[in-house]
Amino acid sequence: MTKKTPASGAFFADSETKGTSVSYDAKIGNPQQKAKDLLRVLQYFHYKVGTSLDCALSTGILRNSITWYICDLERLGLLQAIKKDKDKTTGFRAKYYSADQTLWRKQTFTQLNIWDGLS
Numbered sequence: 363m364t365k366k367t368p369a370s371g372a373f374f375a376d377s378e379t380k381g382t383s384v385s386y387d388a389k390i391g392n393p394q395q396k397a398k399d400l401l402r403v404l405q406y407f408h409y410k411v412g413t414s415l416d417c418a419l420s421t422g423i424l425r426n427s428i429t430w431y432i433c434d435l436e437r438l439g440l441l442q443a444i445k446k447d448k449d450k451t452t453g454f455r456a457k458y459y460s461a462d463q464t465l466w467r468k469q470t471f472t473q474l475n476i477w478d479g480l481s
Contacts, residue, residue, distance in 0.1 A: 380406060399423050403431045407441055407460040413449055419468070442466045 376478040399421075406417050414432060435441035441461050449456040460466070 390472065399427060400431050400434065403428055404435060404440060404461055406457050407435075411458050411460045411462075411465065413451075413456040413458055415449065417450055417459075419451070435461070 383399070400422065402421050404416055406412070406421055410416070410420075412420075413445070414425055414428045417428050421428075423431075428448050432441060437444075441459055443457040444460045444467065445458045446455055447458060
């Protein structure tokens with residue numbers, strides 16, 4: 363928490379300071395912290411199968427950040443949703459993720475032939 367002068371920007375009235383100007387500085391977009399958090403999420407899902415909420419409760423990383431990290435890891439091919447089932451914490455249906463490739467669904471791609479059936 364840093365105190366700022368009136369010329370420097372946003373102000374919030376705080377009950378502790380009785381009308382003085384107080385601004386809260388957040389470190390947004392720290393790439394080193396993002397890399398550490400991304401690695402922690404990947405390591406969590408490598409050893410455990412769980413939802414984003416399970417990961418948030420275990421690692422202490424914000425859940426909304428974990429959803430972004432999951433999306434990034436899926437795009438990179440390092441993580442996959444292996445099932446959709448009832449969440450043990452909330453009771454709602456949720457995706458369970460894993461980074462263990464032995465648990466992944468096998469995807470087979472077949473090339474379709476557009477000339478089949480024309481003769």
